[in-house]
Amino acid sequence: MTTRPDPNTIHPIAGYDKEIYVKPTLKRANIIVGDFTYIADSDFESHVTHHYDFIGDKLIIGKFCQIASGVEFVMNGANHQMNAVSTFPFYTLQGWDMAPPAREDMPLKGDTVIGNDVWIGQDATILPGVHIGDGAIIGANSVVASDVEPYTIVAGNPAKLIRKRFDDELIDLMLKFRWWDKSVEEINSLIPILTCSDLKKVKAELKARLV
Numbered sequence: 001m002t003t004r005p006d007p008n009t010i011h012p013i014a015g016y017d018k019e020i021y022v023k024p025t026l027k028r029a030n031i032i033v034g035d036f037t038y039i040a041d042s043d044f045e046s047h048v049t050h051h052y053d054f055i056g057d058k059l060i061i062g063k064f065c066q067i068a069s070g071v072e073f074v075m076n077g078a079n080h081q082m083n084a085v086s087t088f089p090f091y092t093l094q095g096w097d098m099a100p101p102a103r104e105d106m107p108l109k110g111d112t113v114i115g116n117d118v119w120i121g122q123d124a125t126i127l128p129g130v131h132i133g134d135g136a137i138i139g140a141n142s143v144v145a146s147d148v149e150p151y152t153i154v155a156g157n158p159a160k161l162i163r164k165r166f167d168d169e170l171i172d173l174m175l176k177f178r179w180w181d182k183s184v185e186e187i188n189s190l191i192p193i194l195t196c197s198d199l200k201k202v203k204a205e206l207k208a209r210l211v
Contacts, residue, residue: 004184007035017042018069022061030056034063034116034180041069050077055108062116062134063180070123079107079128115150116180124159135165135174150175170199173206 008024011017022033022044031048039047048059049072057076080087081101090096109129114120118132121140132138132148139155139162148154151171153162164171179190187194193205 004188005036012038020044022067030058032058033061034065036063037061037065037067039067039069039071040122047071048073048075051075052077057108057128058111059114060111061114062118064117065114066119068120068122068124068140071120072125073112074125074127075112076106076108076110076128079109081105082107116178121155134180135171137165166199170203170206173203173210176210177206 005012007021010020010024012021013019019038019040020042021035022037022039023035025044026033028045028048028051030051030053031045033044041047044067047067051057051059051073052075055076059073059075080089083105090098091100109127112126112129113131114126115132115134115136117134118136118138120126120138121142123140124138124142124144126132126138127143127145130144130147132144133150133152135151136148137153138144138148138159139153141157142155142159143157144154144159146158148159149161149164151165151174153165154160155162166174179187179194182190193202196202
């Protein structure tokens with residue numbers, strides 16, 4: 001009998017501990033990750049830095065994302081006050097007479113949100129408040145400082161658009177189809193479509209299934 005994929009498995013590759021499904025390992029309430037998203041490491045939360053409960057920002061990642069080794073999610077706690085003449089954070093260090101600045105004086109960017117089926121390349125850095133759309137690809141060593149549209153490829157420092165992955169019609173079909181929200185059994189049956197390089201055939205299949 002074939003064993004079906006289980007999103008609550010920590011080590012999806014038998015005998016290999018340097019790749020984990022993230023969701024079952026989470027301890028922080030302000031990190032939310034969907035089923036089957038993995039990282040090429042044994043500890044996901046060490047890749048989320050400057051993430052403090054008193055700020056309240058969340059890291060939200062969808063399903064089936066692929067996160068390479070060395071990726072860092074920099075959260076809002078890394079930001080310093082920028083609307084005063086000094087950026088030095090006196091209030092965080094012992095002995096200085098400074099109360100924490102008001103939230104409106106801090107350059108807080110909100111939650112960081114990663115869509116579904118996003119591939120983030122090795123040593124990429126995702127800055128606070130960035131939104132990355134479904135199906136996007138982030139090049140290795142990129143620094144992502146602004147939002148990324150669905151099904152686009154970005155790379156560089158700062159990351160810039162390289163190209164769209166597909167034409168607008170196929171992107172629209174994929175966003176409507178939302179394969180990642182289907183059951184394990186249905187996704188398993190869809191693998192021939194999801195891994196097909198004949199995009200005309202894929203487009204026809206999606207149109208038929210969306211009727």
